[in-house]
Amino acid sequence: MQTLTIGKVAKQAGVGIDTVRFYEREGLLPEARRAESGYRLYSLDDVDRLRFIRRAKTLGFSLEEIAELLRLNAAEGSRSDVKHLAQRRLADLDRKLGELTAIRDALATLVRRCSGQGSLKGCPIIEGVLAQDTPSYREH
Amino acid sequence: MQTLTIGKVAKQAGVGIDTVRFYEREGLLPEARRAESGYRLYSLDDVDRLRFIRRAKTLGFSLEEIAELLRLNAAEGSRSDVKHLAQRRLADLDRKLGELTAIRDALATLVRRCSGQGSLKGCPIIEGVLAQDTPSYREH
DNA sequence: TTTGACTCTGCACTATGGTGCAGGGTGGAG
DNA sequence: CTCCACCCTGCACCATAGTGCAGAGTCAAA
Numbered sequence: 395m396q397t398l399t400i401g402k403v404a405k406q407a408g409v410g411i412d413t414v415r416f417y418e419r420e421g422l423l424p425e426a427r428r429a430e431s432g433y434r435l436y437s438l439d440d441v442d443r444l445r446f447i448r449r450a451k452t453l454g455f456s457l458e459e460i461a462e463l464l465r466l467n468a469a470e471g472s473r474s475d476v477k478h479l480a481q482r483r484l485a486d487l488d489r490k491l492g493e494l495t496a497i498r499d500a501l502a503t504l505v506r507r508c509s510g511q512g513s514l515k516g517c518p519i520i521e522g523v524l525a526q527d528t529p530s531y532r533e534h
Numbered sequence: 535m536q537t538l539t540i541g542k543v544a545k546q547a548g549v550g551i552d553t554v555r556f557y558e559r560e561g562l563l564p565e566a567r568r569a570e571s572g573y574r575l576y577s578l579d580d581v582d583r584l585r586f587i588r589r590a591k592t593l594g595f596s597l598e599e600i601a602e603l604l605r606l607n608a609a610e611g612s613r614s615d616v617k618h619l620a621q622r623r624l625a626d627l628d629r630k631l632g633e634l635t636a637i638r639d640a641l642a643t644l645v646r647r648c649s650g651q652g653s654l655k656g657c658p659i660i661e662g663v664l665a666q667d668t669p670s671y672r673e674h
Numbered sequence: 675t676t677t678g679a680c681t682c683t684g685c686a687c688t689a690t691g692g693t694g695c696a697g698g699g700t701g702g703a704g
Numbered sequence: 705c706t707c708c709a710c711c712c713t714g715c716a717c718c719a720t721a722g723t724g725c726a727g728a729g730t731c732a733a734a
Contacts, residue, residue, distance in 0.1 A: 401710065411711090412693060420691090431700055433711055449663050454637050457691070463663075466654065473657045477650040480659050484645055487638045491631065497594050498627040505624055510617040514606065517613045519620050523589050523603075524582070541680065551681085556722060571730055572682055597721070 396438055400426075403436040407444030414444065422447055422461050455483060536578055540566075543576040547584030554584065562587055562601050595623060 404411045417423045418434075423443060426434035443464070450460045459479065466475050500522075507518035514520055544551045557563045558574075563583060566574035583604070590600045599619065606615050640662075647658035654660055 399711075410693075413691085415712095416692060429700095431711080432713095433700080446663055451691095452637070453641055453663065454634075463660075467660060471654055473648060473652050473654060473659075474650045476654065476657055476659050477645060477648045480641060480645050480648070484638065484641050487634060487641065491634055491638060494594075494627060494631055494634070497592070498624065498631060501593055501620060501624050501627065505617065505620050508613060508617045508620070510614045512613050514611055514613060514616065517616055519613075519616050520603075520607060523586055523593065539681075550723075552723060553721085555682095560721090569730095573730075574681085591721095 398436040398438075398441070400434045400436065403440055403444065406438075406441045408448060409444055417444070417447065417457075420457060420461070422457060422464060453483070454487060459483065538576040538578075538580070540574045540576065543580050543584065546578075546581045548588060549584055557584070557587065557597075560597060560601070562597060562604060593623070594627060599623065 398406065400411050400414055404414050407414075414423065414434075418425060423440065426436060426440075429435055446464070447457075447460050450463060451457075455463065462479060463476065465471070466479075504519045504522040507522070538546070540551050540554055544554050547554075554563065554574075558565060563580065566576060566580075569575055586604070587597075587600050590603060591597075595603065602619060603616065605611075606619075644659045644662040647662070
């Protein structure tokens with residue numbers, strides 16, 4: 395089995411050296427084996443693990459959730475655990491997409507209304523931001 | 535003109551007291567007038583300004599961008615400046631929406647494929663994360 | 675006058691996901 | 705043997721948008 399130093403494992407996985415140490419500190423990677431010199435030693439499995447982390451991150455999982463996924467994997471967790479986690483993530487994404495879309499549409503409307511000419515007095519974008527409904531802060 | 539202390543202006547605008555001081559430090563609010571006691575004094579214009587910030591934030595503008603918007607406003611900027619800023623924001627939103635949608639679809643596909651039953655060996659979600667294309671990190 | 679609510683400054687801390695650096699030790703090529 | 709690249713630890717710091725707190729001073733009602 396190939397043994398890699400931290401620089402190699404980081405390069406193979408496409409992350410920074412400090413990131414590898416950071417993941418170890420955060421419990422996303424097990425504590426590395428050490429050479430007599432104190433150098434951390436890695437295997438190709440660790441490259442896979444790092445890549446898993448990288449890819450899960452691009453799917454929007456937080457490091458916390460990735461740690462959970464990795465624990466499930468190590469503990470021979472069940473498919474239903476993983477599916478639940480993924481479904482929660484999916485629901486988060488859908489909620490966030492809904493919010494962002496609403497914001498986008500509101501902003502697009504303002505931009506469409508603004509001629510882009512003249513001074514700021516009466517500019518639909520500025521006025522639009524000013525004119526939004528404000529829930530219940532005028533009371534007291 | 536009504537004079538408000540920081541607690542009142544914060545409550546009227548629907549933000550925290552510390553947030554008001556924070557915005558002053560960050561240049562989003564001008565330095566407040568002071569009473570002899572040293573208390574900050576505000577007007578209803580400041581309430582409007584704070585609300586403007588709050589609302590712009592819900593549209594996804596960063597504090598930095600809001601500061602720019604407020605500077606434009608103060609400097610009698612032109613409508614085209616504001617429109618450009620808003621269009622940039624809109625383009626950001628569209629890009630982000632595209633990315634999130636792609637991620638959502640990828641995750642939804644994995645979730646659909648996973649029966650939610652059995653051990654993790656061969657779980658489509660875990661495998662799916664493992665199997666994503668990795669751009670050009672194997673080289674070197 | 676006393677009490678309680680409010681405000682002041684300055685500083686530390688939160689979460690997230692790392693990055694950078696100082697001051698050392700190690701490994702291998704020339 | 706020297707040189708450089710690499711690695712170690714521990715710590716501070718980045719952005720973002722605030723929040724919290726200590727210790728002191730102020731304001732207003734009872």
